[in-house]
Amino acid sequence: MPITLFVVVPCYNEEEVLSETTKRLTELFSELANRNIISNDSRIVYVDDGSADRTWSLIEEFGKKDCRVRGIKLAHNAGHQNALMAGMMSTMDCYDCVVTIDADLQDDVNAITQMLEKYSEGCDVVYGVRSKRATDTAFKRVTAQSFYKIMKMMGVDVVYDHADYRLMSRRAVEALSKYPERNLFLRGMVPTLGFKTDKVYYERSERFAGESKYPLKKMLSFAFDGITSFTVKPIKAVTTIGVIACLIAVVMGIFAIVRQISGQTVSGWASLMCSVWFIGGLQLLGLGLIGEYIGKIFKEVKRRPLYIIEKDTQK
Numbered sequence: 582m583p584i585t586l587f588v589v590v591p592c593y594n595e596e597e598v599l600s601e602t603t604k605r606l607t608e609l610f611s612e613l614a615n616r617n618i619i620s621n622d623s624r625i626v627y628v629d630d631g632s633a634d635r636t637w638s639l640i641e642e643f644g645k646k647d648c649r650v651r652g653i654k655l656a657h658n659a660g661h662q663n664a665l666m667a668g669m670m671s672t673m674d675c676y677d678c679v680v681t682i683d684a685d686l687q688d689d690v691n692a693i694t695q696m697l698e699k700y701s702e703g704c705d706v707v708y709g710v711r712s713k714r715a716t717d718t719a720f721k722r723v724t725a726q727s728f729y730k731i732m733k734m735m736g737v738d739v740v741y742d743h744a745d746y747r748l749m750s751r752r753a754v755e756a757l758s759k760y761p762e763r764n765l766f767l768r769g770m771v772p773t774l775g776f777k778t779d780k781v782y783y784e785r786s787e788r789f790a791g792e793s794k795y796p797l798k799k800m801l802s803f804a805f806d807g808i809t810s811f812t813v814k815p816i817k818a819v820t821t822i823g824v825i826a827c828l829i830a831v832v833m834g835i836f837a838i839v840r841q842i843s844g845q846t847v848s849g850w851a852s853l854m855c856s857v858w859f860i861g862g863l864q865l866l867g868l869g870l871i872g873e874y875i876g877k878i879f880k881e882v883k884r885r886p887l888y889i890i891e892k893d894t895q896k
């Protein structure tokens with residue numbers, strides 16, 4: 582049985598790359614359809630994320646010429662992650678599996694073939710992982726690598742060197758749709774779903790045309806969002822620092838008493854030293870304690886599902 586594949590492509594001011602993207606994707610679709618791997622119901626879904634240029638008119642034009650191209654226009658610029666969600670969720674009833682890929686052709690479209698092979702072998706999520714970062718600037722490489730390291734350190738389970746190029750089966754998307762959170766960080770959310778997963782390696786090339794829509798400011802806020810919407814470790818760090826400060830207060834206390842007895846102090850020094858450390862430590866502990874409760878509230882308000890059923894022998 583051929584697979585019905587949807588390829589979701591978020592586009593924000595991508596008029597320069599769209600015709601090439603369409604060409605490469607439709608060629609791939611024709612090849613896969615000829616080999617009877619994908620069905621004729623498969624679609625390329627462009628999600629126009631409130632572009633200000635000719636992106637939408639191009640999408641409409643391609644859609645008229647080729648019924649395999651479908652366009653979804655968002656009413657305003659909702660951001661990359663939200664655009665991905667819009668594409669995956671609004672077409673969920675129509676596909677067996679969905680691949681998300683950037684419009685700029687940095688990700689090799691041919692990796693989709695391997696992703697489909699893994700899907701046929703029973704994988705529900707297949708991550709596209711870049712094998713090299715040769716085409717990135719040194720700056721982008723260093724910032725990206727530190728990003729993955731910090732995320733790991735903070736306890737967020739992200740796949741190293743995987744952006745948002747991935748295949749998901751319909752049931753994986755259905756499971757994801759049960760995550761009603763507002764701050765999306767798909768790279769962190771998808772690994773928490775579980776299911777059988779695998780990776781496909783590809784070489785990442787340079788942007789085909791146009792400029793990156795992720796300037797440094799957006800990149801930093803994305804990284805910060807990733808951390809703060811996934812982990813309460815920073816709050817826990819405050820508690821730890823508070824405990825350490827209290828311990829130092831005890832050491833300082835002993836030290837001050839010793840100095841006092843041996844008469845080596847100016848009057849008032851010992852009491853001042855002890856209070857500074859002790860009060861400081863107490864304040865941090867208090868903040869950490871409040872933070873723990875806020876952390877609980879944070880997890881609660883996300884209303885994530887308690888479990889996801891993978892199989893049922895009577896269904």
Ligand code: UDP
Binds near residue numbers: 591630661795
């Ligand atoms: N994008 C989007 N909305 C935005 C910013 C970006 O839909 O607000 C899309 C963009 O059109 C592209 C993808 O997200 O298809 C990735 O953006 P880009 O290639 O500029 O990021 P980079 O590869 O430089 O990190």
Ligand code: MG
Binds near residue numbers: 683685687788793
């Ligand atoms: Mg890009």
